[in-house]
Amino acid sequence: MMFDKFHHQSGSNPTSPPSGYSNQDSLSSTSSSSSFAPRVFNVNNNDIVHARLVILDGTAGPQQGGANSSVVVYHHVNSFPSQRFQVTDGYFKAFVHLNPGVNNLRIVWSNGDDDEQSPSSQLTLNYVPLLQNPPLHYALIVAKDSPFLFDSPTYKKEQEGGNGLDLAIKKVRLASYMMAAYTGEQMRRAGFGHRTFRPHEEYDKDTLSDRDRSLRSTTKVHVIQSNLTVDEIRDPNRAQQNSQGTDRGALFGIALDAIRNSGNDLFADKGENVMVAAIILDGHWDVQRKLIVGHAALGGSSGHIRLGIFGSHALWSFPTSIEQITPCYLDETRVDTNQIAKDCSGEGTAWEVYNVGFGAWLHEIGHLLGCPHQPYGIMLRDWYINRSFMSREGYASGPKTNGKRPIRAKDESVWHPLDLLRFRFHPAFRSPFENRVEGSKIGFFPLENGVLVRTMTGIYLVEIYVDDKLQGWLKFLSPQQETFLFEDDLLGQVQDLGARDPNKKLTINVLGLGESQETVQDFRELARSDQIHDTFFRNRGVVTGFRSLPIGSASGQLQTAIFPPDIRGVNVRCGAWIDAIEFIPCNDNGDPANGPQRPRVGGTGGGANQFLFQEGEYLVGFFIRAGAWLDAVQIITNIRRSPIYGNSQGGGPFELYPPPGYELVGIKAHVESWLKSFSVVYISKD
Structure with missing residues (x-):
């Protein structure tokens, strides 16, 4: 890129x-009895900062006159040469060096007189490098x-x-x-x-x-x-x-x-x-x-x-x-x-x-x-x-x-x-109290009237583009692991009324923690695409199923596996990547040779890894790792998780399970010699 x-x-x-736009504080961070003494507005006394050099923004001297005046910054225990900065109509900007730890700075307004007798202020800053x-x-x-x-x-x-x-x-x-x-x-x-x-x-x-x-x-x-x-x-x-x-x-x-x-x-x-x-x-x-x-x-x-x-x-x-x-x-x-x-x-x-x-x-x-x-x-x-x-x-x-x-x-x-x-x-830009976050894949789950967006780590921003121009955004200062996106809500963030035209392309760009990012070029098409009309072995007649957006590469033959609600396990065929996923029906004797008769996606490569369910156990989702292909899969049931099959260190992590109010009925995958992509199929429980 x-x-x-x-x-x-x-x-x-x-x-x-x-x-x-400026959010400058009006409270001085320095102290002095003279009205001409420097006052700094963009840091507070005893602030903890994480840069070796910082900008100080403040006032000093009279608001009018003082054309040749300046401020002089004396650094902590004279560990760095003093620096002089211009004052213009009472305002100054200074660029100040800090040592790791406590820095007691003296800032003097100088009008050509002896600095020792000039109005001055003290400022303490604590520099903590974030190595x-x-x-x-x-x-x-x-x-x-x-x-x-x-x-x-x-x-x-x-x-x-x-x-x-x-x-x-x-x-x-x-x-x-x-x-x-x-x-x-x-x-x-x-x-x-x-x-x-x-x-x-x-x-x-x-x-x-x-x-x-x-x-x-x-x-x-x-x-x-x-x-x-x-x-x-x-x-x-x-x-x-x-x-x-x-x-x-x-x-x-x-x-x-x-x-x-x-x-x-x-x-x-x-x-x-x-x-x-x-x-x-x-x-x-x-x-x-x-x-x-x-x-x-x-x-x-x-x-x-x-x-x-x-x-x-x-x-x-x-x-x-x-x-x-x-x-x-x-x-x-x-x-x-x-x-x-x-x-x-x-x-x-x-x-x-x-x-x-x-x-x-x-x-x-x-x-x-x-x-x-x-x-x-x-x-x-x-x-x-x-x-x-x-x-x-x-x-x-x-x-x-x-x-x-x-x-x-x-x-x-x-x-x-x-x-x-x-x-x-x-x-x-992490603070000292924030841990490193591994980026997670971002998943999109179409629904009847919108899209559920989900990530394991947290979503902090959804950018909204209309005909490839930024028109609005949704931000989450407390990142969300999932959020529902509806077209009306997205367009509500678009101030340009002409950009709300339903004939224009609506694009969203979703950003998550760990530098994860995914773009949906056509949100409206995603919200109404990948619908499957089937009985899904549920004895409810024909119902509408939905498929999550594929994780991985959408290349190869697209295969679908729909399974009945009473399966007794899952077989994952894998080596260094995932070759196939099979669902074991209740009347299956558990012999891996039965694979071709089972609902499945993928081929016959790799070794068999059968994960059989216990009494009352059923499938609810998958943990996967994927990049350009499906590296690893873990089966998630209502009571436990299987081992991770495949390359547990490959690709990026993600959990695939249906949105609230929906049940898992199948999977889809793009298949070449192994699985290149993976998505889940789900229907409403009602």
Whole structure:
């Protein structure tokens, strides 16, 4: 699965953040007797946070005047160099380093006087790293003959002393913490507490400050070599923005292969997804072609690897340290396209290149975290990330206006509410008190007037699409193991009355814990399909039966086995997978050779495993494990469970049993040499 940033989904409901999106508290988290002393609104004193660097949003000094004032943050026991941040019309944003454990911070409003005599406040934050959560790896992909350089204009190379690999690592390292802090602040405003992803760290010389090279845990930026040359990576046919290119998606696979073939055990398949955000260092602005080569903005997944990639053409504009964040965000130097690229028309100045490059890469990281395109926010093109770190912004070359001042929370770029909900239940965002959840298959059970949706772990979101546009959603902050979906209820969440047209395609996307997700392309067709009219051996005449949506692969011959209510057992034929399932009638002597005469799905391969019922025992459902085929089956009766037959570690888990008020009367399966899919048949008990 792969997403492309150039194919954005539009949506009419809604198209912009709701008013009052910010949920800033009015209570100060700091204490001081002076009215000019800094007051922080987005954290409380003694808060427990889980990111090494956090954004502080607050007020300091007079609301008018104080044009040259700033706040200075003094870190716990001077363990990190003090940092200065601008104050604009009484508002400031600060980006603050924390040590693991207790951090007593002193925040001073400075107006050019002695900081020791200036109004100040104290703030205590407790940083608890969540090392049990899967990390986000940051990487630079390089060609096998790479010169280890990235595009940079002359003035920037003079400022930074070059444009080499060490500089690129510093820029990516700082970006990793800014992305985590930004996302953490967005999660807090959504009411989800202090949650964010963590970059993969190592104990090394830190580079986040120009005035410090202490050893501490800091983001490890992997340098991963591709087996391709610079020329091959820069092949114009592989440039995503080349409308005439013949292989515009190739760079995703090239980066993926480099990661897989790196020999790094951190990227190996160990039963948990591996997340990687990568920059292709050998990306380049081809001045003659007016084309960025070696660049693609893509994010998605392949196997156990979740990957987001971007070119290096904007890396020159990124800061290398916390001290450089403000200068970079206020750098109004015009972009010289004889030296460097403009990714879009709104990139006339250096700070705008930084905004777009940072935001576009974060967009691809959103994809690797499972986010689709949205009607607004980061997953569209809302990339004013500067406003989350600054109290004012520079001249905007697009609209040709002076930037906003002061910048408030309502002015900032946002993750869409559905992105934040995905993060809330993503394993990388777990709180210390939440256990890891194995993803479960999601099952769909059609009924007379709707569909029951069920999962073993919990459903937290149902997205509603009409003609492939997001029109509404149902969310469950307390995830539900099952929920009934009716067409009227789904359409009730659609605000666009025109989208309620019954002739339009109604699609649902269901998300569950453990990164489980299933899409039903045509909900109306599902609700009325797969009906079976039969007596089902029930002496009630012809009744209507329903079949659950198949779990597994719908390939091969579709077979059905309807069994009478008085069966005396079930025989499962299996080896490394499930070959057949047979139902043993009451008049059967239990000889496995009777298989061909029994209601069954599947062939004759594998070994027999007969599970015979006791007095008063009857079949109620199945536990299965399935992926591309049926790996394992367990029989569930009213009083016990059988052993698990087949490969008990294969595929994903799910339990199949009828909805409340219905009884199990049969199964269906797609069959090739073994069972490729599995579903249950059920009828109303009435």
